[in-house]
Amino acid sequence: xxxxxxxxxxxxxxxxxxxxxxxxxxxxxxxxxxxxxxxxxxxxxxxxxxxxxxxxxxxxxxxxxxxxxxxxxxxxxxxxxxxxxxxxxxxxxxxxxxxxxxxxxxxxxxxxxxxxxxxxxxxxxxxxxxxxxxxxxxxxxxxxxxxxxxxxxxxxxxxxxxxxxxxxxxxxxxxxxxxxxxxxxxxxxxxxxxxxxxxxxxxxxxxxxxxxxxxxxxxxxxxxxxxxxxxxxxxxxxxxxxxxxxxxxxxxxxxxxxxxxxxxxxxxxxxxxxxxxxxxxxxxxxxxxxxxxxxxxxxxxxxxxxxxxxxxxxxxxxxxxxxxxxxxxxxxxxxxxxxxxxxxxxxxxxxxxxx
Numbered sequence: 001x002x003x004x005x006x007x008x009x010x011x012x013x014x015x016x017x018x019x020x021x022x023x024x025x026x027x028x029x030x031x032x033x034x035x036x037x038x039x040x041x042x043x044x045x046x047x048x049x050x051x052x053x054x055x056x057x058x059x060x061x062x063x064x065x066x067x068x069x070x071x072x073x074x075x076x077x078x079x080x081x082x083x084x085x086x087x088x089x090x091x092x093x094x095x096x097x098x099x100x101x102x103x104x105x106x107x108x109x110x111x112x113x114x115x116x117x118x119x120x121x122x123x124x125x126x127x128x129x130x131x132x133x134x135x136x137x138x139x140x141x142x143x144x145x146x147x148x149x150x151x152x153x154x155x156x157x158x159x160x161x162x163x164x165x166x167x168x169x170x171x172x173x174x175x176x177x178x179x180x181x182x183x184x185x186x187x188x189x190x191x192x193x194x195x196x197x198x199x200x201x202x203x204x205x206x207x208x209x210x211x212x213x214x215x216x217x218x219x220x221x222x223x224x225x226x227x228x229x230x231x232x233x234x235x236x237x238x239x240x241x242x243x244x245x246x247x248x249x250x251x252x253x254x255x256x257x258x259x260x261x262x263x264x265x266x267x268x269x270x271x272x273x274x275x276x277x278x279x280x281x282x283x284x285x286x287x288x289x290x291x292x293x294x295x296x297x298x299x300x301x302x303x304x305x306x307x308x309x310x311x312x313x314x315x316x317x318x319x320x321x322x323x324x325x326x327x328x329x330x331x332x333x334x335x336x337x338x339x340x341x342x343x344x345x346x347x348x349x350x351x352x353x354x355x
Contacts, residue, residue: 123220133159159273
């Protein structure tokens with residue numbers, strides 16, 4: 001028996017194997033411990049009827065009571081208490097549950113919503129205006145409990161803020177207006193853009209999604225309760241709120257708009273982004289970073305020619321921004337899973353990324 005159990009397929013649970021062989025699991029575990037201590041094993045004990053078990057007549061009585069009209073829709077704990085008030089005791093609550101499980105009548109009485117499985121959002125940008133990611137953040141006012149809503153739309157490839165808005169409200173109508181104006185401003189062509197967002201009410205509203213379909217924009221959503229499915233927008237908000245001149249609380253909507261206007265001008269045109277190898281979002285968005293990289297390289301070459309001994313790692317080179325920017329990039333492990341289980345990637349292209 002021991003050899004059969006140890007050589008069972010890995011996918012076969014020990015409990016099921018013991019049940020098929022008529023063995024008691026506790027005996028199997030005990031023999032493993034005794035073997036580790038060089039003690040003789042116990043004899044395998046077959047399943048036997050417990051002396052304290054209900055008789056066939058008692059079990060039948062319990063089933064009749066549980067199926068009777070007064071108790072058919074009641075949980076065992078309720079049945080147990082009602083019977084005690086009537087000076088009746090049939091069995092314990094756990095025994096009632098065990099009998100119901102044996103009849104496949106245990107579980108939720110009402111239909112429950114099945115577990116939801118959401119595909120992992122995987123997006124890849126290789127040029128500006130291929131993928132935009134956006135989110136809404138709250139800006140507190142001086143008056144306690146009152147907040148402004150800051151809408152920010154970010155180009156994934158360049159981190160360039162293509163659109164932003166400060167409002168006293170958060171709704172889908174404002175989202176539609178912001179996206180429609182941004183798409184028109186940058187001349188987005190049909191089926192060119194993928195728009196990534198989380199699952200806030202303005203992002204999943206039917207009117208907003210219908211508007212995106214009319215504009216031929218592909219919508220992508222983060223998974224519920226997954227905080228890192230929209231990391232680039234979250235990172236931008238952290239950069240914003242950790243600025244030395246961030247007010248903390250704003251006087252009114254006008255104050256919020258004036259501060260955000262100055263901040264986004266700095267962020268787009270002056271902020272040398274660490275995720276862009278030190279270039280500004282505007283330089284990468286417009287492609288000017290290629291000429292600026294040549295200028296930086298000439299400066300480094302001149303300095304290297306004057307003092308080569310100071311560069312212990314050799315001739316310095318200008319680092320360039322990544323050619324591919326992805327949300328939830330595919331790893332080698334993911335690739336192996338995709339080969340073995342295509343269900344995990346139902347909406348992705350051959351490359352594994354949403355287009």
